[in-house]
Amino acid sequence: xxxxxxxxxxxxxxxxxxxxxxxxxxxxxxxxxxxxxxxxxxxxxxxxxxxxxxxxxxxxxxxxxxxxxxxxxxxxxxxxxxxxxxxxxxxxxxxxxxxxxxxxxxxxxxxxxxxxxxxxxxxxxxxxxxxxxxxxxxxxxxxxxxxxxxxxxxxxxxxxxxxxxxxxxxxxxxxxxxxxxxxxxxxxxxxxxxxxxxxxxxxxxxxxxxxxxxxxxxxxxxxxxxxxxxxxxxxxxxxxxxxxxxxxxxxxxxxxxxxxxxxxxxxxx
Amino acid sequence: xxxxxxxxxxxxxxxxxxxxxxxxxxxxxxxxxxxxxxxxxxxxxxxxxxxxxxxxxxxxxxxxxxxxxxxxxxxxxxxxxxxxxxxxxxxxxxxxxxxxxxxxxxxxxxxxxxxxxxxxxxxxxxxxxxxxxxxxxxxxxxxxxxxxxxxxxxxxxxxxxxxxxxxxxxxxxxxxxxxxxxxxxxxxxxxxxxxxxxxxxxxxxxxxxxxxxxxxxxxxxxxxxxxxxxxxxxxxxxxxxxxxxxxxxxxxxxxxxxxxxxxxxxxxxxxxxxxxxxxxxxxxxxxxxxxxxxxxxxxxxxxxxxxxxxxxxxxxxxxxxxxxxxxxxxxxxxxxxxxxxxxxxxxxxxxxxxxxxxxxxxx
Numbered sequence: 001x002x003x004x005x006x007x008x009x010x011x012x013x014x015x016x017x018x019x020x021x022x023x024x025x026x027x028x029x030x031x032x033x034x035x036x037x038x039x040x041x042x043x044x045x046x047x048x049x050x051x052x053x054x055x056x057x058x059x060x061x062x063x064x065x066x067x068x069x070x071x072x073x074x075x076x077x078x079x080x081x082x083x084x085x086x087x088x089x090x091x092x093x094x095x096x097x098x099x100x101x102x103x104x105x106x107x108x109x110x111x112x113x114x115x116x117x118x119x120x121x122x123x124x125x126x127x128x129x130x131x132x133x134x135x136x137x138x139x140x141x142x143x144x145x146x147x148x149x150x151x152x153x154x155x156x157x158x159x160x161x162x163x164x165x166x167x168x169x170x171x172x173x174x175x176x177x178x179x180x181x182x183x184x185x186x187x188x189x190x191x192x193x194x195x196x197x198x199x200x201x202x203x204x205x206x207x208x209x210x211x212x213x214x215x216x217x218x219x220x221x222x223x224x225x226x227x228x229x230x231x232x233x234x235x236x237x238x239x240x241x242x243x244x245x246x247x248x249x250x251x252x253x254x255x256x257x258x259x260x261x262x263x264x265x266x267x268x269x
Numbered sequence: 270x271x272x273x274x275x276x277x278x279x280x281x282x283x284x285x286x287x288x289x290x291x292x293x294x295x296x297x298x299x300x301x302x303x304x305x306x307x308x309x310x311x312x313x314x315x316x317x318x319x320x321x322x323x324x325x326x327x328x329x330x331x332x333x334x335x336x337x338x339x340x341x342x343x344x345x346x347x348x349x350x351x352x353x354x355x356x357x358x359x360x361x362x363x364x365x366x367x368x369x370x371x372x373x374x375x376x377x378x379x380x381x382x383x384x385x386x387x388x389x390x391x392x393x394x395x396x397x398x399x400x401x402x403x404x405x406x407x408x409x410x411x412x413x414x415x416x417x418x419x420x421x422x423x424x425x426x427x428x429x430x431x432x433x434x435x436x437x438x439x440x441x442x443x444x445x446x447x448x449x450x451x452x453x454x455x456x457x458x459x460x461x462x463x464x465x466x467x468x469x470x471x472x473x474x475x476x477x478x479x480x481x482x483x484x485x486x487x488x489x490x491x492x493x494x495x496x497x498x499x500x501x502x503x504x505x506x507x508x509x510x511x512x513x514x515x516x517x518x519x520x521x522x523x524x525x526x527x528x529x530x531x532x533x534x535x536x537x538x539x540x541x542x543x544x545x546x547x548x549x550x551x552x553x554x555x556x557x558x559x560x561x562x563x564x565x566x567x568x569x570x571x572x573x574x575x576x577x578x579x580x581x582x583x584x585x586x587x588x589x590x591x592x593x594x595x596x597x598x599x600x601x602x603x604x605x606x607x608x609x610x611x612x613x614x615x616x617x618x619x620x621x622x623x624x625x626x627x628x629x630x631x632x
Contacts, residue, residue: 052522076528083526089518091573095287103516104528108509111576112288121284133287156527 001028001190002063002159009058011044018044019216026194033207034196040213042196046164050081076104080158084165090138094148101155123154160192179206200254204228228252295577302584313591314355358488362594363587368500368549370586372542373560378514386561387546390452391429394459396550399425401466404473419551426547482607483556492552503545514575558612562620569623
């Protein structure tokens with residue numbers, strides 16, 4: 001089981017700096033949630049953790065190894081990513097896409113064997129996407145595609161999974177299904193999970209630890225109770241919300257408060 | 270445990286059905302096309318101004334295979350016509366068709382762009398400039414057995430790609446959009462120089478235009494032997510990375526997250542595809558349409574998996590160009606129709622027919 005660590009990492013694109021001097025750790029069997037306003041740098045941190053974006057300064061470590069020194073194929077056997085709104089080649093069938101998750105486990109001359117088929121098939125069963133296996137990606141809905149991508153990551157059989165807004169644009173039941181699945185894997189198999197979520201309530205319900213990011217820096221870090229406080233939310237997001245306890249779990253929930261925003265009322269004249 | 274078995278048996282069958290029938294169909298297609306290619310080669314060596322029956326040409330070809338001994342029922346002249354005049358031309362047409370098709374499929378896959386063809390990033394214009402310079406040099410320099418023009422064309426193609434590549438590099442990465450734009454821009458510049466040199470070349474203008482539109486009329490065995498190893502090596506390298514090309518059909522970030530070293534893959538495939546294209550172009554000139562249409566037709570019929578798409582493109586491209594060349598040399602015999610005209614006239618309607626019927630198979 002592996003431990004991920006960002007050490008004093010600064011990230012950016014072109015001239016602009018998006019994330020500045022962040023130090024953060026994710027541990028096996030735990031879900032670390034990255035929360036914060038749009039553009040705060042959540043997705044950028046996910047990119048750095050999978051080394052598709054090289055840090056400007058600082059280092060990313062995977063079990064103490066500098067991630068920039070790990071070959072791509074090996075890295076893909078250790079760490080899988082579910083990107084935000086992934087682009088999939090539309091002429092392949094769902095099963096072919098899931099089978100591509102086996103890529104880092106196959107050699108140059110190798111074709112997917114019976115074992116790979118079994119793993120991919122099992123991954124589709126776990127994500128309730130087996131009935132889609134023969135359909136082409138062009139025929140699937142957004143929610144179905146998300147399920148196929150999660151199955152692909154499961155077929156990859158990694159020890160860490162990074163997710164970038166995996167539940168955006170999904171219905172509430174589908175959101176819960178997906179997060180339950182991820183949480184189950186995290187607890188059952190001891191996976192290290194880092195998940196970027198803009199929905200504070202989902203983040204509070206599912207994550208062991210939250211990092212509240214604001215303008216490229218960590219504003220608060222700790223348990224959901226420590227991070228989702230009226231004070232923190234007001235400081236980072238401004239006005240417009242009220243913090244209460246979830247009636248069943250006792251975890252913090254954020255409720256919208258109408259008319260409490262910073263927008264001035266438009267005069268009707 | 271009967272309940273468990275009852276569940277797993279149909280389950281594994283459903284699982285296997287998700288892939289194996291498709292694979293089997295495509296493997297049969299490869300075997301079928303290999304047989305068809307051999308048939309087309311025999312047929313193409315039968316067609317010509319001297320009447321030699323199909324059975325005789327086939328026997329001549331088979332008699333030259335190792336371990337096979339057939340007592341000749343044909344004259345030496347027939348053998349010379351089939352083996353020394355027709356066969357090298359047929360084989361060169363097949364090789365060039367295969368080369369342009371696999372290069373086209375590679376570029377389309379790598380750039381995830383259906384409009385990509387082997388000439389997309391300036392190979393053709395570089396080769397053309399090299400060839401035109403060859404035409405304009407004093408004739409006394411032409412003395413080697415292969416001639417100077419193919420060498421200059423080959424060098425021109427590689428040089429233009431090297432320039433495009435160094436222009437498109439940003440630090441240690443090579444954004445593909447930049448690469449296409451740099452290639453198109455350099456291609457336009459070189460094309461303009463070629464046009465100017467051709468128009469001011471006096472009596473050479475006909476030979477230059479003839480080269481630019483592509484022709485197999487001067488094919489020889491020596492050319493086959495030079496082109497063959499380059500195309501085999503280039504195609505073998507591309508085929509090795511077929512699964513990586515599948516993964517590249519996701520965006521570049523996902524491809525990296527699935528274990529593909531994207532920057533390395535781009536360089537390897539660009540070099541291999543460029544070598545293959547340059548080898549094809551340098552002897553027979555610029556033959557359009559094959560490299561863009563054949564891979565698409567294959568994709569429409571057999572789907573997007575590069576592990577099948579690439580070999581099927583090689584075979585289909587070879588068959589297509591051999592047949593096109595047969596038409597080019599027979600339709601208006603004794604004069605020849607430019608091969609590019611044939612590929613477009615017969616290829617385009619067939620492609621449009623496929624496109625109408627099965628567009629969803631494309632990417």
